[in-house]
Amino acid sequence: xxxxxxxxxxxxxxxxxxxxxxxxxxxxxxxxxxxxxxxxxxxxxxxxxxxxxxxxxxxxxxxxxxxxxxxxxxxxxxxxxxxxxxxxxxxxxxxxxxxxxxxxxxxxxxxxxxxxxxxxxxxxxxxxxxxxxxxxxxxxxxxxxxxxxxxxxxxxxxxxxxxxxxxxxxxxxxxxxxxxxxxxxxxxxxxxxxxxxxxxxxxxxxxxxxxxxxxxxxxxxxxxxxxxxxxxxxxxxxxxxxxxxxxxxxxxxxxxxxxxxxxxxxxxxxxxxxxxxxxxxxxxxxxxxxxxxxxxxxxxxxxxxxxxxxxxxxxxxxxxxxxxxxxxxxxxxxxxxxxxxxxxxxxxxxxxxxxxxxxxxxxxxxxxxxxxxxxxxxxxxxxxxxxxxxxxxxxxxxxxxxxxx
Amino acid sequence: xxxxxxxxxxxxxxxxxxxxxxxxxxxxxxxxxxxxxxxxxxxxxxxxxxxxxxxxxxxxxxxxxxxxxxxxxxxxxxxxxxxxxxxxxxxxxxxxxxxxxxxxxxxxxxxxxxxxxxxxxxxxxxxxxxxxxxxxxxxxxxxxxxxxxxxxxxxxxxxxxxxxxxxxxxxxxxxxxxxxxxxxxxxxxxxxxxxxxxxxxxxxxxxxxxxxxxxxxxxxxxxxxxxxxxxxxxxxxxxxxxxxxxxxxxxxxxxxxxxxxxxxxxxxxxxxxxxxxxxxxxxxxxxxxxxxxxxxxxxxxxxxxxxxxxxxxxxxxxxxxxxxxxxxxxxxxxxxxxxxxxxxxxxxxxxxxxxxxxxxxxxxxxxxxxxxxxxxxxxxxxxxxxxxxxxxxxxxxxxxxxxxx
Numbered sequence: 183x184x185x186x187x188x189x190x191x192x193x194x195x196x197x198x199x200x201x202x203x204x205x206x207x208x209x210x211x212x213x214x215x216x217x218x219x220x221x222x223x224x225x226x227x228x229x230x231x232x233x234x235x236x237x238x239x240x241x242x243x244x245x246x247x248x249x250x251x252x253x254x255x256x257x258x259x260x261x262x263x264x265x266x267x268x269x270x271x272x273x274x275x276x277x278x279x280x281x282x283x284x285x286x287x288x289x290x291x292x293x294x295x296x297x298x299x300x301x302x303x304x305x306x307x308x309x310x311x312x313x314x315x316x317x318x319x320x321x322x323x324x325x326x327x328x329x330x331x332x333x334x335x336x337x338x339x340x341x342x343x344x345x346x347x348x349x350x351x352x353x354x355x356x357x358x359x360x361x362x363x364x365x366x367x368x369x370x371x372x373x374x375x376x377x378x379x380x381x382x383x384x385x386x387x388x389x390x391x392x393x394x395x396x397x398x399x400x401x402x403x404x405x406x407x408x409x410x411x412x413x414x415x416x417x418x419x420x421x422x423x424x425x426x427x428x429x430x431x432x433x434x435x436x437x438x439x440x441x442x443x444x445x446x447x448x449x450x451x452x453x454x455x456x457x458x459x460x461x462x463x464x465x466x467x468x469x470x471x472x473x474x475x476x477x478x479x480x481x482x483x484x485x486x487x488x489x490x491x492x493x494x495x496x497x498x499x500x501x502x503x504x505x506x507x508x509x510x511x512x513x514x515x516x517x518x519x520x521x522x523x524x525x526x527x528x529x530x531x532x533x534x535x536x537x538x539x540x541x542x543x544x545x546x547x548x549x550x551x552x553x554x555x556x557x558x559x560x561x562x563x564x565x566x567x568x569x570x571x572x573x574x575x576x577x578x579x580x581x582x583x584x585x586x587x
Numbered sequence: 588x589x590x591x592x593x594x595x596x597x598x599x600x601x602x603x604x605x606x607x608x609x610x611x612x613x614x615x616x617x618x619x620x621x622x623x624x625x626x627x628x629x630x631x632x633x634x635x636x637x638x639x640x641x642x643x644x645x646x647x648x649x650x651x652x653x654x655x656x657x658x659x660x661x662x663x664x665x666x667x668x669x670x671x672x673x674x675x676x677x678x679x680x681x682x683x684x685x686x687x688x689x690x691x692x693x694x695x696x697x698x699x700x701x702x703x704x705x706x707x708x709x710x711x712x713x714x715x716x717x718x719x720x721x722x723x724x725x726x727x728x729x730x731x732x733x734x735x736x737x738x739x740x741x742x743x744x745x746x747x748x749x750x751x752x753x754x755x756x757x758x759x760x761x762x763x764x765x766x767x768x769x770x771x772x773x774x775x776x777x778x779x780x781x782x783x784x785x786x787x788x789x790x791x792x793x794x795x796x797x798x799x800x801x802x803x804x805x806x807x808x809x810x811x812x813x814x815x816x817x818x819x820x821x822x823x824x825x826x827x828x829x830x831x832x833x834x835x836x837x838x839x840x841x842x843x844x845x846x847x848x849x850x851x852x853x854x855x856x857x858x859x860x861x862x863x864x865x866x867x868x869x870x871x872x873x874x875x876x877x878x879x880x881x882x883x884x885x886x887x888x889x890x891x892x893x894x895x896x897x898x899x900x901x902x903x904x905x906x907x908x909x910x911x912x913x914x915x916x917x918x919x920x921x922x923x924x925x926x927x928x929x930x931x932x933x934x935x936x937x938x939x940x941x942x943x944x945x946x947x948x949x950x951x952x953x954x955x956x957x958x959x960x961x962x963x964x965x966x967x968x969x970x971x972x973x974x975x976x977x978x979x980x981x982x983x984x985x986x987x988x989x990x991x992x
Contacts, residue, residue, distance in 0.1 A: 258788070259761040271693045271763045271787075273678070288676050291719045291732075292712040292867065296860045303858065307697040314696045318761070327696075355862065356664040356723070358676045382676075383663070452881055453708065453873060455701045457760065462697065468858060476857055 256325075265321040272315050281419045282364040283316035286382055289353045299352035302471075302484050303464045306347070309377050309391055310463065312361045322415050327458050332412040338397040339458070341405070343372070346426060346488045347391040358382035366420045368394045371408045373416065376425035390425040434490055434570040437556040441504035443473040446560075448501040461495040470555040470571050473505040482551065486574035492567040499559040501568065508552035508572075551575040661730075670726040677720050686824045687769040688721035691787055694758045704757035707876075707889050708869045711752070714782050714796055715868065717766045727820050732862050737817040743802040744863070746810070748777070751831060751893045752796040763787035771825045773799045776813045778821065781830035795830040839895055839975040842961040846909035848878040851965075853906040866900040875960040875976050878910040887956065891979035897972040904964040906973065913957035913977075956980040 268275045274285040293304040317323045317330070324334040333339065353359050360382045368374040372394050379389040397406045448469055456462040467487065471479075495501065555571035673680045679690040698709040722728045722735070729739040738744065758764050765787045773779040777799050784794040802811045853874055861867040872892065876884075900906065960976035 255759060258759055258786070260763070260788070261761065271678075271691065273676075286676065290712070290716045291862070292715055292869070294862060295858070296862060296864050298862050301858065307695070310697055311695045354660060354663055356666065358665070381663070383665070451877065452884055453700070453706065457696070457699060457701060457703050459701050464697070472856065479857055 261318060261323050261325075262321050266319050269315065269319050272318075274312075274315050274319060276319060277362065278364055278421060278423075281421055282362060283312065283319060284360060284362050285312045285315060287359050287361065289355055289357050289359060291355055294355045298355045300354070300357075301352075302347075302349065302487065303467060305349065305352075305379065305389055306464050306467060308359075308361060308379070309347070309363070309393075312363045312377065313375055316363050316365075320419065327456070330412060330415045332409065332415045333397065336406075336409050336412065337400045338406055338409075338412065339400050340395050341398040342463070342491055343394050343396055344488070344490055345391065345393040345463075346486070347389060348426060348486045349389045349484065351386070351388050352483070353379075353381070353388055359388065364419075364421050364423065365416065366422060366424075367417070371406075372396045373408075373420075374424075376423070378425050392424065392426045432488070432572065434488065434572050435554055436567065436570065437504040437506050437554055439504070441506040441556070443503075443505040445469070445473050445503045448503060450495065450497050450499065450501070452497075455497055459497065461497070461499070463489075466495070466557060466569050467571075469501060469503045469557055470505065470573070473503050473555070474553070481578055482575040483578050484573055485576045486572075488572040490570045492569060493559070495557070495559060495568045499568075502558050502560050502565070504556040504558070506554050508554055666723060666728050666730075667726050671724050674720065674724050677723075679717075679720050679724060681724060682767065683769055683826060683828075686826055687767060688717065688724060689765060689767045690717045690720060692764050692766065694760055694762050694764060696760055699760045703760045705759070705762075706757075707752075707754065707892065708872060710754065710757075710784065710794055711869050711872060713764075713766060713784070714752070714768070714798075717768045717782065718780055721768050721770075725824065735817060735820045737814065737820045738802065741811075741814050741817065742805045743811055743814075743817065744805050745800050746803040746899075747868070747896055748799050748801055749893070749895055750796065750798040750868070751891075752794060753831060753891045754794045754889065756791070756793050757888070758784075758786070758793055764793065769824075769826055769828065770821065771827060771829075772822070776811075777801045778825075779829075781828070783830050797829065797831045837893070837977065839893065839977050840959055841972070841975065842909040842911050842959055844909070846911040846961070848908075848910040850874070850878050850908045853908060855900065855902050855904065855906070857902075860902055864902065866902070866904070868894075871900070871962060871974050872976075874906060874908045874962055875910065875978070878908050878960070879958070886983055887980040888983050889978055890981045891977075893977045895975045897974060898964070900962070900964060900973045904973075907963050907965050907970070909961040909963070911959050913959055 266276075267280075272285055273287070274283060276282065277284045287308060289300050289304075293300055295301050314323075314328050317328050322330040324331045326334060326339065328340050329338065358381075360380045362378045362380070364376055366374040366376070373396075375393045375395060377389075377391040378387060379391075380387050397408060397412070398404065399406050450461045450465070454461050454465040466489065471484070551574070553573045553575070555569075555573065557568040557571075558565040559568055671681075672685075677690055678692070679688060681687065682689045692713060694705050694709075698705055700706050719728075719733050722733050727735040729736045731739060731744065733745050734743065763786075765785045767783045767785070769781055771779040771781070778801075780798045780800060782794070782796040783792060784796075785792050802813055802817070803809065804811050855866045855870070859866050859870040871894065876889070956979070958978045958980070960978065962973040962976075963970040964973055
């Protein structure tokens with residue numbers, strides 16, 4: 183393990199004194215960004231120690247793209263063609279002996295809910311973002327949604343088959359968060375991607391996540407083995423570490439129309455589609471959670487979610503969201519005897535105060551409540567599963583509501 | 588005008604070699620972030636020239652918060668209590684003779700639509716975010732949604748009365764964007780806030796925006812004069828510059844139920860509420876735009892939007908979204924004679940190819956199409972206006988679709 187002191191380009195922040203823009207001029211050359219223009223890539227350098235494996239040769243940090251025969255769009259995107267170690271714009275860098283990725287993000291004002299804590303949706307978005315930025319910095323990213331050059335040559339795209347997220351605590355507005363992500367092997371033809379979300383200030387772990395990915399032929403829509411060409415690209419990035427301890431995976435039951443909560447006729451909107459023209463992952467979760475009554479969210483916080491993906495959801499699908507509480511699971515977890523009152527473990531039908539016995543009450547309040555979910559695409563003749571889900575909840579405590587009135 | 592070379596704390600990036608986390612340990616102290624730990628606030632410093640007015644005294648940059656009697660949440664948020672000049676986490680800094688704010692952001696993977704360009708919604712989100720970060724860095728931010736300490740002492744909150752955004756070009760996935768924002772006086776008791784969104788690489792202006800704000804008493808819900816205490820806080824930040832040339836403001840007509848497009852029974856969801864427990868601005872725009880047929884969006888790009896806010900929208904409101912094309916406006920703008928075919932200027936009812944005359948066709952294709960919008964809260968006895976809107980559109984050209992198949 184070698185440790186270098188390496189000079190990197192600073193944030194390309196420009197400081198100008200005044201009149202930096204003119205409301206009439208659309209020509210950037212006519213903008214008066216002239217006085218004290220500090221473009222860090224030229225002058226503002228600083229020493230930063232980067233931890234690199236001794237076997238690796240550092241490629242140049244800037245310019246990140248070889249400026250030959252690039253389209254205008256490629257220039258605007260500036261996707262690196264070689265491995266980079268630091269991305270000052272995304273506040274990302276390569277860690278973990280040169281194969282992991284770490285990015286610092288600030289929870290933005292529009293990424294939090296009414297209680298000023300980040301939503302699960304935004305955590306999922308940030309997982310996607312850091313995964314793509316990891317590939318971005320690796321120099322392997324082709325012009326697609328995380329596909330490598332070798333994958334594009336083989337008409338392959340990534341397909342997620344499973345995602346599991348555990349949230350211990352939600353970050354709050356303005357909080358600085360560090361997200362680590364890395365990849366590993368999953369069987370012979372799959373890839374595992376894990377994440378760890380931490381407080382930048384204290385190192386406290388907010389969330390852990392793991393996912394498994396396989397490759398699909400973009401044209402035949404069939405799953406594919408991992409070609410050797412692609413394995414050669416990504417296998418050097420594989421590490422063993424796991425964010426979530428591997429347990430015997432809990433099977434997610436398939437719900438049917440008899441589920442307690444059913445919302446029908448969900449139609450993807452334009453704004454729900456991602457770059458792959460598919461309904462985004464985050465929308466799946468929103469559809470799943472919106473089956474639960476609002477009141478439930480006031481008293482409960484999502485502490486875990488597992489998603490098993492079955493099929494793509496396109497813009498023309500009509501979706502049904504089913505949800506069923508796993509009452510017995512909650513009871514078994516606390517070692518309490520079974521109770522047949524269905525509403526009891528639902529968490530919102532009865533206020534906890536009316537339950538007898540302090541021990542019972544306090545045990546119950548700590549009980550993670552579980553729900554099983556299913557999204558199906560309703561066809562004329564049959565329905566097709568899109569994604570099965572399991573959510574785990576905990577009672578909100580006052581201390582988890584930092585901005586309560 | 589003085590120019591300082593000033594040492595600031597670098598991005599607090601930590602580099603560790605391996606095993607930086609253990610899936611079983613939730614104690615941050617037990618994480619093995621031990622090997623090469625570079626916390627910039629201590630060791631990684633770099634010189635950066637910051638342009639400051641000579642009359643200003645620099646307050647310390649780090650630590651940004653005086654660490655006395657802070658709640659846990661205040662420590663996590665770390666809102667500055669004194670004016671700061673640089674925010675390395677948000678990639679923001681004070682410009683414009685010490686009163687403007689500039690932030691560098693990268694367009695994220697989940698902030699773009701299927702065509703890989705940023706959505707209008709995300710541009711509006713970034714305007715909100717940079718405005719709040721401007722107040723954040725100013726040292727004036729109290730524990731609220733942009734309210735200063737003086738405002739909180741007077742039970743005042745900000746209320747936006749008008750927002751106008753012009754988008755020349757939408758940034759694309761991965762593009763680095765610089766957003767400038769600054770404030771000015773608006774009449775005796777109001778404030779104007781402007782923004783300029785530029786390509787970081789070329790300086791090309793992507794978007795301009797302006798808004799006007801007044802103060803409301805949080806308890807009485809009545810508009811308020813600006814107290815001298817508050818004026819003393821914010822007036823030193825006022826500058827004259829305007830992002831959008833002030834024209835005689837176009838009056839936005841009030842639509843009624845006879846509007847061409849009407850979507851009824853819109854209900855705010857939990858995820859639509861912001862920190863003020865109100866439906867977020869972005870949701871307003873989505874409700875407005877969703878009245879237009881999907882096909883329209885395939886061929887048209889929003890180039891401008893003006894919003895006139897009339898009343899808050901809360902979680903219990905049932906909303907109706909009305910929309911009417913301004914056909915005649917389109918004709919007048921191009922100097923063409925009026926045409927009574929209502930469908931012609933609608934932009935999606937007829938393909939442009941069937942229109943006669945090359946000159947006419949090319950003029951029409953460049954014609955900004957305009958729509959008038961209205962959101963109303965439907966009450967039992969009467970409806971109340973929430974926001975009036977005007978949108979301006981242009982035909983999509985191939986060059987504006989960088990990722991078309």
